[in-house]
Amino acid sequence: MKYYTTKEASELLGVTKRYLAKLCSAKAIEGAEKRGSRWVIPESFVAEKTNRKAPEHVFNTTGICNPDEHYMVDLTQRLADVRTLIDEGKYFTINRARQFGKTTTLHALADFLSGDYLVISMDFQMQMSDAKFRNENSFSTAFARAFENSFRISAGSDRGCVDALNNFTEERKEAGDGFELVELFQALSNLCAAVPRKIVLMIDEVDSATNNQVFLDFLAQLRGYYINRSRYATFQSVVLAGVCDIRNLKRKMRPEEEHKDNSPWNIAADFDIDMSFHPKQIETMLQAYRNERGVTMDTESLAGEVYDYTSGYPYLVSRICQLLDEAYLAGEADSWTHAGILKAVRKLLRETNSLFEDMAKKIKDYPELGTMLRDILFCGKGIPFNLGTELVSVGAMFGFLKDDNGQVAIANRIFEIWFYNLFIAQDAIDSRTYDAGQQLKNQFITDHGLDVEMILKKFVEHFTESFGDRPDSFVEENGRRLFLLYIRPLINGTGNYYIESRTRSMGRTDLIIDYQGRRYIIEMKIWRGNEYNTRGEEQLIGYLNDYHLDRGYMLSFNFNKNKTPGVKEIHFRNHTLVEAIV
Incomplete structure (x- = not known):
């Protein structure tokens, strides 16, 4: 059930917060709860008092999404595509970034397959602890017990399944301290042979096990039975889910042979099914919301804008929609509009959530990845997208990077702005440029x-005074970063800004600023001569036309010793261009 704070409820009901707090203290509002020092009020109470029907669904950003409770995109095609792999007997890994819908997909897949397969759903984070990985016996025993619990949930009272499970449990108990991986897989093979239905094993949160040698040996056993499946009964399919691609893990053949290793999961099939949300899928979800809530909104346009910011990253899509819904419930007239999306994006980028916390941790743990991101964002450095390059592979695994026509690009606009904000905040701690922008922002x-x-x-x-004597290489590497530092205090908390990614590696960078409903485009570029400059002006004109603007801005970092720093206005093809030369 959704709850409102007393402030939110007071705005909807037209009463004071103090009045509602008194009602809560007097237990006059059924279902009201005190969380910390604050009261929260159930949505059903507000709906009753405002003669509104409590919605049947909500947007969800925590835990598993359930179509009976939450607004969701249609997963039918995705589940059908995954089923094809399972019908073919494939073993594979669903490795996607944090909060990308892996667990929701696994739960929906279990229901989708339940008519034809016995699906055993396990979760290493919930069912296994670090202590269980200390040796083969502790791991095998703990895995078997967790498997038994999951098996009972899936099999129910089916007599054949119950008997097979009882035999499995007896084998475990009889082996005692000798129940290790070999014994575990012999027992699993016997169970697979005895059960009347084919078994699909799904294990979520396998990342919690990837640093343990015993887990790698576990994978090697799965691999061995897969290869010999014509001789020994085993699972129809095994699905592992987590952030890491298990195929990249290496298992030492023998401790004394450090240089010889192989992958214990090299039998896994490629999992290239797109799990991001497409604009049409987002639109369908918004249509369900519109129909249930009775909201007037342009679902196609809004879905396109949400996609433009998120590239379909599931958590980001749901969180923006959640913020828009909260704004609507608070009575904001522009909630489900372009202006509402800009507000939601600003709010999202300012908040602390588990996704952003994890991103910050990853940058701290992988400083070389942070350096590469800085080079892409501030210097426009072009890096070929090749998963054989370790940093590119790591960045893609975390969901930070994507393949953009063979070049590395930031995965979505929200992440790009967030990384800009992170790096600028780090640089602003001791920055004359940031301070200068702060002092003059009014x-x-x-x-x-x-x-x-x-x-x-x-x-x-400011630049001429502070950095005018610096070498050309400094200007080329730092000019754009310094300008972003300079304008950051102006935009902070009021506007949004992002870089148009298609221009970042072309010697120029188009900065788009959304501020109080108005849009500004500033082209930042390195001076390469008059011909190159004219071409840049023409490209900027085309870009202004795309956004229906008649005024644009250019910031040129000019290495010509005879340059004249300053700002001038150019009239070009019915447009006005304001050019600043540094």
Whole structure:
């Protein structure tokens, strides 16, 4: 059930927070709960008092999504595609970034397959602890007990299954301290032979086990039985789910032969099924929301905007929709509009959630990955997308990077802005440039938005004074980063900004700023001569046309010793371009 804070409920009901708090203290609101020092009020109470029907569904960003309770995209085609692999007897890994819908997919898949297979669903994070991996006996015993519990849930009272499980349990008990991996898999093989239905084994959260040698030996046993499946009964299919690609794990053949290793999971089939949400899928989910809530909204346009920011990353899609719904329930008239999405994105980027916390941890744990991200974002460095390159592989595994026509790119716009904010915040701690923008920001804000011409003028003055004697290499590597540092205090908490990724590796960087409903485009580039500059102006004009704007801005870092720093206005093809030269 959804709950409101007293502030949210008071706005919906037209009463004061204090009045609602008194009702809660007097136990006059059924279902009200005190969480910490604050009361929360059930949605059913608010719906009753406002004569509104409590919605049957909500947007969910925690735990498993259930179509009976949550707004969801249609998973039917995805489940059918996964089933094809299972029908073919494939063993495979669903490795996707955090909060990418892996667990929801596994639960939906178990239901989808239940008519034809006996699906055993396990979770290493819930059913196994680190202590269980200390040796083969402790692991095998703990795995067998967890398997037995999961088996009972799936098999129910089926007599053949119950008998097979009882025999499996007896084998475990009889072996005692000698119940190790060989004995475990012999017992599993006997069970698979005795059960009347084919068994599909699904294990979630396998990342919690990947640092343990005994788990690698477990995978090797799975591999051995898979290879010899014509001689020994075994699982129809095994599905492992986690962030890591288990195929990349290596198992030492013998401790004394450190240089000889092989993958214990090299029999796994490729899992290339797209688990991101497409615009049409998002639109279908929004249509279900619109029909249930009676909201007037352009579902196609909104779905496209949500996709533009998220590239279909499931958690990000659901969280933005959740924030829009909260704004709607709070009575914000522009909730399900372009302006509402901009507000939701700003709120999302400011909040602390488990996804962003994990991203920050990964950057701390992999400093070389952070350096590569900085090079892409601030220097426009082009890096070929090749999963054989360790850093690229790690970044893609974490969901930070994607393949953009053979080049490495940040996975989505939300992540890109978040990484910019992270790195700029790190640099701003001891930055004269950030401080300069902070001190002058009130000069740059007008009743109509941002005075970008003044921003450029003051930045040129600051850069010339602070960095005018630096070598060309410094300017080329740091110019764009310093400008982003300079404008960050203006946008912080009020606007959004992002880089148009298709221009980052072309010697120029198009910065798009959304501020109080207005959009500004600033092209940042390295000066390469008049011909190159003219071509850049033409490209910027085309980009302004795409956004229906008649005014654009250019920031050129010019290495010509005879340059004249400053700001000038150019009229070009019915557009006005304001160019700043550093």
